[in-house]
Amino acid sequence: MRATQFYTPTLRQAPAEAEIASHRLLLRGGFIRPLAAGIFSFEPLGLRVLRKIENIIRSEMNAAGALEVLLPVLNPRELWERSGRWATFQPEPFKLQDKSGREFCLGPTHEEAITDLVARDVNSYRQLPLTLYQIQVKFRDEMRPRGGLIRVKEFLMKDAYSFDVDEAGLDRSYEAMYHAYVRIFERLKLPVMIVEAEAGSIGGHETREFMLLCEAGEDTVFSCDNCDYASNAECATSRPPQPRADTPAPGAPQLVPTPGAATIEAVSQFLNVAPSQLVKTLLYKADAQFVAALVRGDRELNETKLQRALRVSELRMATAEEVQQLSGAAVGFAGPVGLPDSVKVIADHEIHAMGDFVVGANQDDAHLVGVEVGRDFQVDTWADLRMVADGDPCPRCATGRLRAHRAIELGHVFKLGTSYAQSLGALYLDEDGNRHPMVMGCYGIGVSRCMAAVVEQYHDENGIIWPMSVAPFQVVILLLDPNDSALAELADTLAGQLQAQGLEVLIDDRDERPGPKFKDADLIGYPLHVVLGKKAATEGLVEVRRRCDAAEKVVPTDQVVSTVLELAEDAV
RNA sequence: CGGGGCGUGGCGCAGCUUGGUUAGCGCGUUUGACUGGGGGUCAAAAGGUCGCCGGUUCAAAUCCGGCCGCCCCGACCA
Numbered sequence: 001m002r003a004t005q006f007y008t009p010t011l012r013q014a015p016a017e018a019e020i021a022s023h024r025l026l027l028r029g030g031f032i033r034p035l036a037a038g039i040f041s042f043e044p045l046g047l048r049v050l051r052k053i054e055n056i057i058r059s060e061m062n063a064a065g066a067l068e069v070l071l072p073v074l075n076p077r078e079l080w081e082r083s084g085r086w087a088t089f090q091p092e093p094f095k096l097q098d099k100s101g102r103e104f105c106l107g108p109t110h111e112e113a114i115t116d117l118v119a120r121d122v123n124s125y126r127q128l129p130l131t132l133y134q135i136q137v138k139f140r141d142e143m144r145p146r147g148g149l150i151r152v153k154e155f156l157m158k159d160a161y162s163f164d165v166d167e168a169g170l171d172r173s174y175e176a177m178y179h180a181y182v183r184i185f186e187r188l189k190l191p192v193m194i195v196e197a198e199a200g201s202i203g204g205h206e207t208r209e210f211m212l213l214c215e216a217g218e219d220t221v222f223s224c225d226n227c228d229y230a231s232n233a234e235c236a237t238s239r240p241p242q243p244r245a246d247t248p249a250p251g252a253p254q255l256v257p258t259p260g261a262a263t264i265e266a267v268s269q270f271l272n273v274a275p276s277q278l279v280k281t282l283l284y285k286a287d288a289q290f291v292a293a294l295v296r297g298d299r300e301l302n303e304t305k306l307q308r309a310l311r312v313s314e315l316r317m318a319t320a321e322e323v324q325q326l327s328g329a330a331v332g333f334a335g336p337v338g339l340p341d342s343v344k345v346i347a348d349h350e351i352h353a354m355g356d357f358v359v360g361a362n363q364d365d366a367h368l369v370g371v372e373v374g375r376d377f378q379v380d381t382w383a384d385l386r387m388v389a390d391g392d393p394c395p396r397c398a399t400g401r402l403r404a405h406r407a408i409e410l411g412h413v414f415k416l417g418t419s420y421a422q423s424l425g426a427l428y429l430d431e432d433g434n435r436h437p438m439v440m441g442c443y444g445i446g447v448s449r450c451m452a453a454v455v456e457q458y459h460d461e462n463g464i465i466w467p468m469s470v471a472p473f474q475v476v477i478l479l480l481d482p483n484d485s486a487l488a489e490l491a492d493t494l495a496g497q498l499q500a501q502g503l504e505v506l507i508d509d510r511d512e513r514p515g516p517k518f519k520d521a522d523l524i525g526y527p528l529h530v531v532l533g534k535k536a537a538t539e540g541l542v543e544v545r546r547r548c549d550a551a552e553k554v555v556p557t558d559q560v561v562s563t564v565l566e567l568a569e570d571a572v
Numbered sequence: 573c574g575g576g577g578c579g580u581g582g583c584g585c586a587g588c589u590u591g592g593u594u595a596g597c598g599c600g601u602u603u604g605a606c607u608g609g610g611g612g613u614c615a616a617a618a619g620g621u622c623g624c625c626g627g628u629u630c631a632a633a634u635c636c637g638g639c640c641g642c643c644c645c646g647a648c649c650a
Contacts, residue, residue, distance in 0.1 A: 143647070151649080219649090517609095
């Protein structure tokens with residue numbers, strides 16, 4: 001391919017809107033262009049990369065025995081009503097009507113469509129297991145798109161769904177997908193961390209996320225510095241401290257005035273005690289009941305954990321009026337001592353290790369000091385309720401500490417169970433003629449997001465450094481003087497020889513001076529650069545350079561191909 | 573949706589505080605010439621309803637109000 005017949009609209013300066021590296025460099029390099037907030041076009045270069053990523057994913061899916069399908073973007077409302085997600089899916093899907101008023105949504109995910117497809121044609125255990133996948137655009141009305149391709153309203157996703165007769169079958173399908181994912185990210189050269197994750201609302205279990213540690217990411221993960229424990233912050237746990245061995249001395253808490261001090265920080269300052277000596281009391285409405293959730297003052301409550309611990313389906317914070325009613329005080333002064341019996345008290349394990357602490361007094365502008373669990377109030381349930389913090393002890397090994405990292409979520413594997421199969425009628429008959437719902441798993445990879453992730457992982461101040469496996473072209477031939485017809489001919493010859501070796505080659509034959517050609521080659525990030533300049537014309541010497549580490553060799557023309565192959569060996 | 577920032581030729585910006593000629597600069601683009609190893613030089617040229625609507629004023633890029641768009645920070649997810 002010749003640059004004069006291709007299209008590489010690079011930008012000398014990055015558009016002001018781009019902040020993170022991948023966004024900036026993908027724009028500058030002419031890979032993507034914005035159409036609106038969170039909506040991007042892919043230029044020829046960008047599409048080539050996207051297709052490379054797709055094909056890696058496709059080949060590993062196929063190798064794992066999955067079959068490719070293509071489901072409609074347009075999903076009828078009735079289908080989503082059957083799964084119960086028409087009204088509840090978050091963020092709310094894009095919804096539209098045809099001219100006769102039938103309602104549709106633009107598929108934000110395809111459990112409904114795939115389950116319906118399978119339900120129509122699969123009836124027997126003999127047809128299972130079955131894993132289907134597609135690589136297709138998804139639409140999500142994100143509250144806020146951000147970071148170029150990191151979070152967008154329209155994106156390319158690989159989504160796979162497995163159907164099995166039982167849990168054991170699901171385990172096998174899940175394993176196959178899991179290992180395919182490991183290979184996919186190896187081939188994409190993305191060193192992912194596989195972390196435990198929250199299963200989500202639809203009765204799933206056993207879920208792992210494939211995360212790239214990266215400051216531009218939106219997630220926080222915790223990993224142990226000693227063992228292999230790793231978890232998304234949303235469900236990370238830490239080893240609870242030993243409960244206190246001694247029993248508190250007899251006595252009673254003291255009421256102290258704390259006018260206007262309605263936050264942990266304010267109380268801590270006012271009483272001159274550390275936030276870790278306070279206990280935060282948070283009132284929630286859990287289904288029909290009110291609960292008081294207790295965490296140490298310097299900790300953050302994890303609502304998902306609270307919901308799980310309580311085994312309720314609906315959980316929300318109590319309103320200011322409800323707080324007033326239950327505690328007899330304004331928000332900020334609730335405490336576990338003297339709450340109505342109807343309010344269940346659930347406390348984080350850490351409270352067990354505390355003594356002589358401070359809580360709200362359940363009256364305006366006052367707190368209790370010198371409070372003791374067991375003596376002054378009772379806890380109904382002990383549970384892990386708090387967000388893990390950097391430096392917490394590992395829940396799995398004896399000595400490790402948990403470390404927080406920012407990360408981009410690239411893939412998610414997930415055992416779904418039978419909920420969709422049941423609601424959408426994906427049933428099969430077993431050997432004995434009994435009808436059962438299929439047991440499902442689902443497996444997603446953000447394809448366009450992976451493209452951004454690769455750039456985040458592989459770039460320098462000059463531009464992108466594409467791994468060989470996803471580069472738009474693996475080799476660029478820089479024809480420094482396009483008017484030198486002998487060199488132009490040499491470029492064609494070399495390109496042909498390199499292509500015969502299975503490499504994709506772009507000849508930069510634009511009528512530009514050398515400067516812009518070098519700059520663009522670095523910016524666009526071709527892994528290997530072949531430079532045809534004065535030395536080639538006069539001495540027959542060609543420079544071959546590797547983008548990732550600037551390794552460089554000057555060789556006679558007949559050794560160019562072997563040198564390129566040699567340098568390619570150790571390219572990213 | 574809450575908070576913050578921005579909106580001026582394709583890109584990056586200045587001008588706005590203190591209203592007043594023909595709205596500037598760098599880059600890019602076009603044409604010609606030279607040049608040809610890290611964004612080159614010279615010459616000529618094209619390209620702008622200053623985001624939109626309204627208001628104040630003799631006069632608005634500039635002041636006021638509303639709206640729209642884009643980016644960043646928070647609640648969701650691949």
